[in-house]
Amino acid sequence: MNKSLYLIVVIAALFGSAMCRAQTPPIIDGATKDPLQAASTSLVPAPNGITDYLTYLRPQGCCGPVGAHGPILTEVFFRNGVSFPIGSSIPGEVMAAGYMLQGGGRALFFTPSQERAFTVELGISAVWYDAHVDRIYNMVDVTRVRRNANGSIVTTPEGIPVNETFPLLPLIPSSMNVTSVHASLGHELYVLGCADCSDPGAKLRLGYDVGGRWGSSKMIVVKQPFEGDGGNPNRDLFKHRTDVVGGVFLALHSDFEIPYKCAIFFAGVRSEFAYLWNDLLQSHNNTDVMSINLLFNLGCRF
Secondary structure (H helix, E strand, O other), rough: OOHHHHHHHHHHHHHOOOOOOOOOEEEEEEEEEHHHHHHOOOOOOOOOOOOOOHHOOOOOOOOEEEOOOEEEEEHHHHEEEEEEEOOHHHHHHEEEOEEEEEEEEEEEOOOOOOOOOEEEEEEEEEEEEEEEOOOOOOEHHHHHHHHEEOOOOEEOOOEOEEEEEEEEEEEEEEEEEEEEEEEEEEEEEEEEEEOOOOOOOOEEEEEEEEEEEEEEEEEEEOOOOOOOOOOOOOOOOEEEEEEEEEEEEEEEEEEEEEOOOEEEEEEEEEEEEEEEEEEOOOOOOOOOOEEEEEEEEEEOOO
């Protein structure tokens, strides 16, 4: 029993020795080597101070290719700008240009030369539109709970609320908000410099990405009088309309990069063509959103 325990301790010590080194190995002939590889060579003590293992020093070439491939880097971004609804749908007809926000992160898979990269992006978007023109759109067969003149709910003798259906309900869209998450795949090309963190020069890149969105939309409506409303327009119907939405987009962008120590900051412009399938005012009223988005892009890669 004691021999088995001793054998386990020896094996654990051998396998753990390579992972538990907490200081910079000695310098041998101008290069840092493992002491086990130079048992018969004179050793030069390493300099005093905090070791490179703890300070995460990134010397020139540290971000170079690993094996036959380039590095995998990460960047975070923040975008804001203007979204222009276009087309013949209701948002395209009545909504003015809106304000758009985006945020998220990207993974960049570089080639060994670090002049090209494939990208994967995840993010969240929100956009707000206000109507610039009043236009009436009709919903059909809208149901609500019937009420008495004093506002109390009409019920059956069994206490079940009685519903009433209106064949035609006029509405005026007032504003709309869309909040969604998105994912995309893309490609980057450096036309000035490369992505190597040891390169201190300015860099310029061009890129594109294609992806999809999924989220929710909300439309605020102006209440309109209709036959049988008893002087209380749209009572017990809704203050707004909501829907679960999905869509696709294609984006082009250009970014100017400036290295700073262990990070690279970038700023640029981005344009998107996007289409969102929307069903806010029943299917006979087309509320799909086709838009062109022009955004200012800020972020950091590390």
